[in-house]
Amino acid sequence: MAAGRPRIKDVAEYAGVSQKTVSNVINQYEHVSDKTRRAVQEAIDALGYRVNLAGRHLRQGRTGMIALVVPELDVAYFSELAAHVVAAAEQRSHTVLIHQTGGRRDRETSALHGFDADFVDGVIISPLALLPDDLRAADRGLPVVLLGERDTTEARDHVGIDNVAAAREATAHLLAGGHRRIAVVGGRLDPASGTDRLRTQGYRQALEAAGLPFDPDLVVPVDAFHWLDGARAAAALADRGAVPDALLCLNDHLALGAIRALHERGFKTPDDVAVCGFDDIEAGRFSIPSLTTVAPDKAALARAALELLLMRVSSGSAVPLPPVEERCVAHRLVVRESTAGC
Amino acid sequence: MAAGRPRIKDVAEYAGVSQKTVSNVINQYEHVSDKTRRAVQEAIDALGYRVNLAGRHLRQGRTGMIALVVPELDVAYFSELAAHVVAAAEQRSHTVLIHQTGGRRDRETSALHGFDADFVDGVIISPLALLPDDLRAADRGLPVVLLGERDTTEARDHVGIDNVAAAREATAHLLAGGHRRIAVVGGRLDPASGTDRLRTQGYRQALEAAGLPFDPDLVVPVDAFHWLDGARAAAALADRGAVPDALLCLNDHLALGAIRALHERGFKTPDDVAVCGFDDIEAGRFSIPSLTTVAPDKAALARAALELLLMRVSSGSAVPLPPVEERCVAHRLVVRESTAGC
DNA sequence: CACGCGATGTACATCGATGTAAATAGCCAG
DNA sequence: CTGGCTATTTACATCGATGTACATCGCGTG
Known part of the structure; x- marks a missing residue:
């Protein structure tokens, strides 16, 4: 009890309400009386409660993280781009997992299917070696936006310059x-x-x-x-x-x-x-x-890619799926x- | 049943064993008969099962992810260093979350306490603006290794050059x-x-x-x-x-x-x-x-930082805690x- | 042949948050 | 004062994997 981080249960006990009510307050559910809301908020502050992301992730399947997959961070273009994507994601309260593949196809596919695919809600990828089939195989639901390179044979959300x-x-x-x-x-x-x-x-x-x-x-x-x-x-x-x-x-x-x-x-x-x-x-x-x-307008590239991705993430597996988009940003x-x- | 990813339960049913046995196979527990192991493995392959990280994370509290916090990725030194850290982490099957702070203190502290702190097992940070107190406050258990800058007033794991x-x-x-x-x-x-x-x-x-x-x-x-x-x-x-x-x-x-x-x-x-x-x-x-x-020997910096961090992560809250280490790598x-x- | 021990395997509770369904409270019309 | 609403709140199951505690099996020993 004294040890460890407070859980939602502790907050509920402290405030004298149910766990679900605490959850409702946290998630801005509208039908909560002001009095209850205040009480819960006080309990949260008093105990220093913060949601446990693992629990939330398990329950709702979303992590609030996206992956940015680039060939190499030592290539300045990509690190500059990454900086823009990270900044844009932060504004939309998402966290970015940056991956470098060295342009190797196995690394690129593993970013789409592998270990990390479980951890992120979507992927922005600048593929170098990826084959059309690799993307098709990734169609099992992970939203993917292509940045820069375009796979001409298959329709995909894509952002780039002309x-x-x-x-x-x-x-x-x-x-x-x-x-x-x-x-x-x-x-x-x-x-x-x-x-x-x-x-x-x-x-x-x-x-x-x-x-x-x-x-x-x-x-x-x-x-x-x-x-x-x-x-x-x-x-x-x-x-x-x-x-x-x-x-x-x-x-x-x-x-x-x-x-x-x-x-x-x-x-x-x-x-x-x-x-x-x-x-x-x-x-x-x-x-x-x-x-x-x-x-290229790197900030615009980053913003557009993120926007497309989050749109797809939030639309989930809704039917009909939003149509594939192609965004062309300015260059000079x-x-x-x-x-x-x- | 047909829909969605297979869970451990599905594998267990397919193989005709208990969930725990499947878990044991996955986690290389040694006392599992060859026959059972094979059966489970077959079921895993047949169903295309992969562990769900959210579940594992919730249960064991570890994520296999570490954060690398740097001022700016557009500064080549940091992006080159990041590339090395990512490579080193991959070898030890960890994933790296890269954060840039712009050298702002609020960003640096939030990397240690904030949202992401929940998601990672430890942090490697190159602080620019961090104050000694910020680190002390982070002492609530998140392992931290300083890279480059050193806070002279407090003992901390640190890696740098002379x-x-x-x-x-x-x-x-x-x-x-x-x-x-x-x-x-x-x-x-x-x-x-x-x-x-x-x-x-x-x-x-x-x-x-x-x-x-x-x-x-x-x-x-x-x-x-x-x-x-x-x-x-x-x-x-x-x-x-x-x-x-x-x-x-x-x-x-x-x-x-x-x-x-x-x-x-x-x-x-x-x-x-x-x-x-x-x-x-x-x-x-x-x-x-x-x-x-x-x-500076950047690869050595990255390796040393990662090694120190993982050592601390795996030692958990063991008593006595491993002593603070100071690693000085070569430069020329x-x-x-x-x-x-x- | 009963006993004990290590090797295997199982049932169930648990991690923390949230969806579901249903209970309760509050309020108005009749 | 009651039926009928809606607004609020609750108990409980659930997400998926794994730790705990215990059951069972096989086999050698006294």
């Missing part, structure tokens, strides 16, 4: 600067769906619109989207001979790594090679040279030194 | 390069305990050892440890007139921001001003110039271009 348009604009900007041989670092030609492919498409569209030929040799794939990969890609291009006069890097890490590698080889940015990135991470605002980049091209004066 | 020595070495390196007027960006003279103060101490010790005077004007406080703050501090120094010939910045963001601001004012790093940072974030390896910095000075050729 990647094709964004890449087109960025490429157009480089073209407007007089650049003609523009490489796409991180680009992909193969038919897998994904951000990288959409951006590569936008790049091609821009070339086409300018009446320029598309050279597959200028599409440089990377293993991952880190500084090192950008540095390697740029090094490979430089060592290959004919260095492009501009790089469209599919994220800022690649761009900054590339600039560094070019610098080491004596190529100046933007004089010799202009460079444009994606994501607008903070590092690019202070790098030398500062980085031109496509800035931020021009800085790395493409300046072209 | 900040004084690290700053001393970094300063000595700058002195060895011939620099004499070295500013400390992010330094503090006031008596608050904390990493910044310890590092300022190390800086003074190095000056003293070199027989140089200490000039309080060279200690430049900052509001936060972001790029922008570093840029502002450097700008202030530059505009003030007598620019120092070296900066010891107390983290890499400050350092990179400072380099940028100096660059904008025409000062070259390292030729005009050498710059050294702390943390060894990835951005500093690829910046131009690349950044000399003090590299990584010399790069920003202090090169001095």
Whole structure:
């Protein structure tokens, strides 16, 4: 009795009412007399009672927690995004469980089906390796919202930017600067769906619109989207001979790594090679040279994803289920030194 | 029956044993005959049973989750550290709840007492604003390990590097390069305990050892440890007139921001001003110039913190409690271009 | 052959909060 | 003063897993 946290039963005894009445007060049930409500509230304060989440969770099946599943937190774009999601969730009194998968498919699926799936009411995921089937299998009820990447084959709630348009604009900007041989670092030609492919498409569209030929040799794939990969890609291009006069890097890490590698080889940015990135991470605002980049509205992405998810969570297994939604948030091209004066 | 997830009861019926026996199999209780074990296992597989964590949590009071409380995920040091903690926790089959506090005291205390405290078995926290009393109040049983900052007035499990020595070495390196007027960006003279103060101490010790005077004007406080703050501090120094010939910045963001601001004012790093940072974030390896910095062994920090925490979690409220531990992990000075050729 | 002991297995209560159904109180019309 | 409402409150079952206490089984021993 003296030991341990007070339970609802203790509060009920202290206030001289039933457990259910205490529960009603806690849950803002409306038909409770003012007198009772006050008495219960006093008991709660006196005993320092707080609800036990395990009990509530067991009873109602909801936890008030959502999972955010991203490839890597050391990728600034994701940690910045995570910060926004956490902030948005807090406003709606939800707690965020952050997961990193390293882009590995098994980790991504296990976030949807595995251990943690039991603990959360829903999942916001930025999949890298997930296959359409993995999502379908997760259909057993866990609400899922895709953030960034979109699985083209199946209808799913999805939030992202218009990647094709964004890449087109960025490429157009480089073209407007007089650049003609523009490489796409991180680009992909193969038919897998994904951000990288959409951006590569936008790049091609821009070339086409300018009446320029598309050279597959200028599409440089990377293993991952880190500084090192950008540095390697740029090094490979430089060592290959004919260095492009501009790089469209599919994220800022690649761009900054590339600039560094070019610098080491004596190529100046933007004089010799202009460079444009994606994501607008903070590092690019202070790098030398500062980085031109496509800035997605990260706060809006986070808000939209959370809104969609909570909508689905609260609609439970209602019939009919709310229709699948596709939200496209704004982006803008931020021009800085790395493409300046072209 | 057909609907919903199978419960332990369903498995028991399917296998023709009692619920407890199923529970025993799940929990690897040793005195279960092979035959029974097999039968139960088959039932589990057949029904696709998975334990319900809410039930288990309610019954045993443990969740298998720990909280990692950091000021900001957009600070690369913390997101890199978080990545390590998550990885280490996964190995020990624990899940990490990441919290950012923005360095606000109310958020930090609420991580220790608030809503989430109910959900986790323990907390690893990098406090910025927490007061000794806040920790004492948290003594109601939630295991807490301090990471980085140390509350000097109270004994607590703590993991960190030797900040004084690290700053001393970094300063000595700058002195060895011939620099004499070295500013400390992010330094503090006031008596608050904390990493910044310890590092300022190390800086003074190095000056003293070199027989140089200490000039309080060279200690430049900052509001936060972001790029922008570093840029502002450097700008202030530059505009003030007598620019120092070296900066010891107390983290890499400050350092990179400072380099940028100096660059904008025409000062070259390292030729005009050498710059050294702390943390060894990835951005500093690829910046131009690349950044000399003090590299803490982040993986070791994460492992040690987790180990201490889980030790305390599993010892529960055993008497006697395990003694408070202080773990100091290795760091090393990584010399790069920003202090090169001095 | 009864006894005792360890190995197995079972029934039931329990963790804490809340949904359900039903009891009670309060109030008005007739 | 009673039937008929509604507003309030209550007792009890329930969510799913596991600890407790006890029953049973098998087998070696005296």
